[in-house]
Amino acid sequence: MTRLLLVEDADDVRETLAYLLGREGYEVVTAIDGRQAVEQFDRQAPDVIVLDLMIPELSGLEVCHRIRLTSDVPIIMLTAVVGEANIVVGLESGADDYITKPFSVPELLARLRSLLRRRPNRDDHSGRLQAGGVTMDVERHRVSVGDHQVDLPLREFELLELLLRHAGRVLTRSQIIDQVWGADYYGDTKTLDVHIRRLRAKIELDPAHPRYLLTVRGLGYRFEDSPGVAGQTPGSTDGLTV
Numbered sequence: 001m002t003r004l005l006l007v008e009d010a011d012d013v014r015e016t017l018a019y020l021l022g023r024e025g026y027e028v029v030t031a032i033d034g035r036q037a038v039e040q041f042d043r044q045a046p047d048v049i050v051l052d053l054m055i056p057e058l059s060g061l062e063v064c065h066r067i068r069l070t071s072d073v074p075i076i077m078l079t080a081v082v083g084e085a086n087i088v089v090g091l092e093s094g095a096d097d098y099i100t101k102p103f104s105v106p107e108l109l110a111r112l113r114s115l116l117r118r119r120p121n122r123d124d125h126s127g128r129l130q131a132g133g134v135t136m137d138v139e140r141h142r143v144s145v146g147d148h149q150v151d152l153p154l155r156e157f158e159l160l161e162l163l164l165r166h167a168g169r170v171l172t173r174s175q176i177i178d179q180v181w182g183a184d185y186y187g188d189t190k191t192l193d194v195h196i197r198r199l200r201a202k203i204e205l206d207p208a209h210p211r212y213l214l215t216v217r218g219l220g221y222r223f224e225d226s227p228g229v230a231g232q233t234p235g236s237t238d239g240l241t242v
Contacts, residue, residue, distance in 0.1 A: 003027045005046035007037040034058025053079040061093040068094035074115040096155040114182030131167035131225035163223035172220040
């Protein structure tokens, strides 16, 4: 049974979600504030976390940051605050996905299935990938750029793995979303944009002029396995904000 840590300070929301998630087969562990969330994480070792952004004691962002110091457990952040800037902050804290309130339970269940389905399985995703100056050890969940090791949370790792496995080939935005987030993904494409920017910040020498992770206008993205100067290639819009 999949163990789920639900962190929500509103009693009615927490109790309703715990009941509905339990009915779907999850073993639900709850926490009402940030400090209790960290304690429950350490004690219960959940398989996935649903974490409200606005909680007392420690914020959802701080809880996410602390968990990411030791674990790549999938985290969905719940937020009543809309806007791309807030989405970016949540994802940069280490969350793999976000849902804005109010949301439907089927949407939450679909996001959970997507995260759990795509979580790396060492038996199925072993191997070593390399393109350009980027090397990935899938089995050990390690990425290095040259001699420098880069730490990536789960979703960024999955995104980079997909791009490396298809290095030199253009992947459309819909292909990437289907493969990394799942065909039943409910969210918009801003999540992909944010993750691309975060990956560039970590693997590119100059993220504003990428050499590896290239944008192909009107199509999607390509990981360039033989990057040229500044990564400029015909049809690309590298250096522009996505």
